[in-house]
Amino acid sequence: MSEDRQQVGASIAWMAMGNWVEQAFNVLIFVILARLLGVEAFGLLAMAAAIVILCEFLVRETLTEYLVASPSEDQAHSDAVFYSLITFAGALFLALWGSAGLIARLYQQGIVVHLIQYLAASVIFVALGAVPASLLRRHMKFKALAIRAVAGVVCGGVVAVWMALNGYGVWSLVAQRLVQVGVNTVLAWGAVSWRPKLAIERGALREIFGLGRTVLAFRAAQIARVQIPMALIGALLGPTVLGFFSLAWRLVEIASFLVSTPIRMVSQSAFAARLREDKPARELLVDVSKLSGWIAFPAIFGLVVLSSPIVQLVFGEKWVPASDALIIIGFVGAYLAIEVVHQSYCLAARKVGSLALVAWLDVAVAAGGVFALQANGLTGVSYGFAGSFLVLWIARVAIVSNLAGIGLATLARQHIAPLLTSTLMAGSVASLVTVLPDWPNLVVIALSGLLGVVVYALGTVILMRDRLVLARQFLSRS
Numbered sequence: 001m002s003e004d005r006q007q008v009g010a011s012i013a014w015m016a017m018g019n020w021v022e023q024a025f026n027v028l029i030f031v032i033l034a035r036l037l038g039v040e041a042f043g044l045l046a047m048a049a050a051i052v053i054l055c056e057f058l059v060r061e062t063l064t065e066y067l068v069a070s071p072s073e074d075q076a077h078s079d080a081v082f083y084s085l086i087t088f089a090g091a092l093f094l095a096l097w098g099s100a101g102l103i104a105r106l107y108q109q110g111i112v113v114h115l116i117q118y119l120a121a122s123v124i125f126v127a128l129g130a131v132p133a134s135l136l137r138r139h140m141k142f143k144a145l146a147i148r149a150v151a152g153v154v155c156g157g158v159v160a161v162w163m164a165l166n167g168y169g170v171w172s173l174v175a176q177r178l179v180q181v182g183v184n185t186v187l188a189w190g191a192v193s194w195r196p197k198l199a200i201e202r203g204a205l206r207e208i209f210g211l212g213r214t215v216l217a218f219r220a221a222q223i224a225r226v227q228i229p230m231a232l233i234g235a236l237l238g239p240t241v242l243g244f245f246s247l248a249w250r251l252v253e254i255a256s257f258l259v260s261t262p263i264r265m266v267s268q269s270a271f272a273a274r275l276r277e278d279k280p281a282r283e284l285l286v287d288v289s290k291l292s293g294w295i296a297f298p299a300i301f302g303l304v305v306l307s308s309p310i311v312q313l314v315f316g317e318k319w320v321p322a323s324d325a326l327i328i329i330g331f332v333g334a335y336l337a338i339e340v341v342h343q344s345y346c347l348a349a350r351k352v353g354s355l356a357l358v359a360w361l362d363v364a365v366a367a368g369g370v371f372a373l374q375a376n377g378l379t380g381v382s383y384g385f386a387g388s389f390l391v392l393w394i395a396r397v398a399i400v401s402n403l404a405g406i407g408l409a410t411l412a413r414q415h416i417a418p419l420l421t422s423t424l425m426a427g428s429v430a431s432l433v434t435v436l437p438d439w440p441n442l443v444v445i446a447l448s449g450l451l452g453v454v455v456y457a458l459g460t461v462i463l464m465r466d467r468l469v470l471a472r473q474f475l476s477r478s
Contacts, residue, residue: 021150027254027314029157033172034247034315036164043239045173046246047107048115050227050234051099055092055123056181057223059085062216064134065347066208068272073138075197080204082131082196089127096120106235111170118174122181129185132192140270144191148184156180218352221359228363229370229385236374237381244378247315248325255303256333259296271348282404285345286414287470289338293415294467296337297422298456304330305430306448313441321378328382332389334422338415342400354399358392365391418467421459428455 034042063081067073097117104112136145160176168175226249234242270288274281303310307326311319346352369384376383401408429448436444460467 021146025150025153025157029153029161029176030250031314032161033164033176034319036161037169037172039243039247039318040239041170041173041243042246043234043241043243044109044111044115044170046230046242047103047109047234047239048112048119048174049177050231051103052096052116052119052122054220054223054227055089055096055120056126058216058220059089059092059123059127060130060133061219063088063208064130065215065350067131067134068138068348073135075194076201076204077208078131078135078194079196080200080208081134083200084205084208085127085130086124089123092123093120096123106231107239109239115170115174119177122177125178125181125185129181129188131196132188132194133184135192135194136188138272140273141191144187148187148191151187152180152182152184155183214353214356215347218356218359221356221363224363225359225366225388229366229381229388232367232370232374233381236371237377241378241381244319244322245325245381247311247319247322248329248382251303251307251310251322251326252300252330252333255299255330256296256336259299259337271345275348281345281348282406285341285400285404286406286410288341289411289414290467290470292337292341293334293418294460294464297334297415297418298425298452300330300333300337301422301426302429302449302452303333305426305433306445309433309441309444309448313445325378325382328379329386332386335389335393339396342396342411345400345404349403351403355396358395358399362388362392417459417463421456421463424459425452425455428452 063084067078067081097120100113100116100120103116104110133145133148136142156176156179159179160172163172163175230242230246230249233245270284271281274284304327307323307330308320311323311326315322343352343355346355366385366388369388370381371384373380373384397411398408400406401411429452432448432451433444436447
């Protein structure tokens with residue numbers, strides 16, 4: 001088990017480093033574009049991207065899960081996944097192109113037609129790179145994945161900023177996405193030796209689609225849980241309100257991506273490796289759960305309590321309403337840090353049917369919450385969206401508990417100490433912010449961040465020394 005922890009720790013370190021560098025560039029580019037383009041451009045992109053991102057996600061993280069979790073690896077299954085995804089992506093591309101007019105009429109924004117049609121090319125790019133990326137994940141080659149991600153963000157950002165400076169408006173954001181995904185695809189192919197043959201075995205197809213159907217349903221629900229409410233917000237309240245909401249959610253995604261994605265991607269590969277060898281993964285699940293909350297909770301809570309000075313400093317006064325939405329929906333990021341680990345275990349075990357059912361119920365609850373509270377504007381839809389994540393949380397935890405053979409109380413107990421400590425930290429920071437109302441935002445953020453680190457570090461020493469020991473075990477190379 002100690003060797004598994006060391007391998008997982010080294011992989012998490014590579015993914016974390018890559019993600020942090022990637023997101024540093026992402027944030028820098030995002031800030032520049034937000035100041036150059038304004039709220040409406042981001043609202044229009046969010047309208048067009050809602051359905052396109054759903055299609056990308058369905059291509060990237062459905063059938064490829066078989067390659068990560070399957071007991072054996074061979075050419076036939078990789079080829080079958082590749083050609084299936086190319087066919088699927090082609091069908092989605094045509095569907096997007098044909099339905100763009102209908103979607104634009106829903107938003108009453110004519111430009112959305114062309115935005116969707118050009119963005120749809122990203123679905124093809126994702127399909128081309130999905131198998132090489134999944135093979136890198138299977139073999140835990142996260143250094144190559146990290147380099148690939150950073151290169152894509154940098155190239156896409158450079159193109160987008162140049163276009164924004166030259167008056168291309170919202171099309172700068174479209175080009176950013178296409179270049180980023182295209183670079184990711186090219187580098188993924190360069191990092192693997194696998195190349196598809198011109199043949200497909202029917203037996204391999206049957207095995208892949210056995211798992212693929214449930215993963216497809218689950219992944220579709222995951223992305224729909226965010227994109228359908230955003231589509232409703234755009235249709236009901238217009239591009240400006242959607243622009244504020246999408247900025248708030250983007251910040252939550254960035255924070256969650258920085259702290260949760262390395263753990264999610266590495267843990268799924270590690271769980272799958274142990275299960276392929278018929279070794280129990282329960283202890284690893286508990287260990288990773290301990291680390292996920294310990295790392296993610298303070299980051300998310302800090303983002304929430306400092307939302308106003310962060311938004312004002314980074315994006316400017318015109319984006320201030322987004323901070324109100326961020327205060328409400330920010331805590332969703334803390335919950336996602338827990339959920340992604342549980343999802344990774346279920347995907348590694350190739351049992352996601354129950355999670356898919358609950359996830360689609362979540363979609364209905366989220367859409368209903370947004371629709372019911374639309375009269376209260378940005379604040380109302382933010383409450384409706386955030387509340388939807390809490391309604392069925394106990395059902396999701398119970399599913400993982402039963403599958404892993406771990407008591408429900410045992411799984412939940414791992415997050416009590418970091419939750420209490422993060423709450424204390426957030427209260428201390430909020431109190432400091434209230435006594436510094438006229439101080440420069442940068443000074444407020446710096447002082448508050450320092451106080452937060454001190455309070456959380458003391459809380460860790462007092463309540464969570466086991467996390468420090470566990471972290472050293474994961475990161476040890478000896």
